[in-house]
Amino acid sequence: MVVMRGGMSATHLLRDPRVLMNLLAHERRQKEQSEDRACPQSDTTLEMRKELAYWILQVCELQHCEEGVFPLAMSYIQICLSLFPVPEDSMRLLGCTCLLLASKMKNEVPLTIATLEAYTGNTVLCHQIREWEPFILKQMRWDLAVIVPHDFLDYMLDRVIFTSDMRSSLRKNAGAYLTLCSADCNLYKFAPSLITVVCIAKAMWDFGLIMPPADDLFACLSSLAETTTDQILACKTEIEGALSRYALEDHTYVNLVF
Known part of the structure; x- marks a missing residue:
């Protein structure tokens, strides 16, 4: 277990709801700032x-x-x-x-x-x-503390994963999908937290942990990301397209539609 300064463990930080709340608040401020930029x-x-x-x-x-x-x-x-x-x-x-x-x-x-x-x-x-x-x-006004989807991954996984072994595998798959999403500029219209929950759902599909229509999972994830099921489904469609385009160029990733 990693221990942070002051005796606080990494596990404790993952389970502290204030961390996720702060990330979401930072994300909202980031979105407001981006709406003022249109070059x-x-x-x-x-x-x-x-x-x-x-x-x-x-x-x-x-x-x-x-x-x-x-x-x-x-x-x-x-x-x-x-x-x-x-x-x-x-x-x-x-x-x-x-x-x-x-x-x-x-x-x-x-x-x-x-x-x-x-x-x-x-x-x-x-x-x-x-x-x-x-x-x-x-x-950039020296503001380099930009929120990206990977920032949410561990905090959200900790709330939906059953065992530590499964968590490691899911994190690897979800992290790979997030990396591919970062390469697609069409996805930047979605909030980082929204992209993260969709990639987590995709990873869970890969391991057969959930099956369509997975309404309960989407309800849980929409609550975590403070979003709606409709927004998750819209993001899901775009991510499927992005992963499919990537598969045409690199066949490492298969079974991309979920």
Whole structure:
């Protein structure tokens, strides 16, 4: 058992309802802030964003980054694209800088600028990343504490899982789905908590723990995420589409519709 400073255990934090309440409150504030941002992007396409996401995911895997680095970097990118126009030839630079910031937030040992330069084949240079780092920090008003779906995973799993062995397997599957969802910019219209409960439901389907229509589970999850069953079903449909699109390119994931 991990013990936090002051004698508080990680298990105690998971079961403290105030933690989940605070995450949801932070999520609501984050949504309100995002509604005030609407910068049109004339030079970037969904395909470009997808290619950038897969490149960042590869770098994170090769560098053995903590699981929170990739979704946080993608959230930073999404925020930046809503704040200022990014030319097509600057997308990789934006990705490098956001990945650097995310690794500083989540990794015990952050990625180096030289490492990121190398992964671009020197098409993005160290001095460019150094120049963009303070620029992005200023644009984001130094607010890097962004809520992502992974932040909710352990707290919500703790309320629906029966055994520790099953919890570990479900967490692995749900975490994998959340990572794939982070790569799809179409899903950023949904709240992180909503995406999390749908991915948990998907993982439970995988293990045969629930069967359609699973109304009781959706009622439980909608209560956890302070949302509605209709919103869960709408998010579920979008996530199924995202996972299916991913399966067309990488056949590692099967049985995607639930």
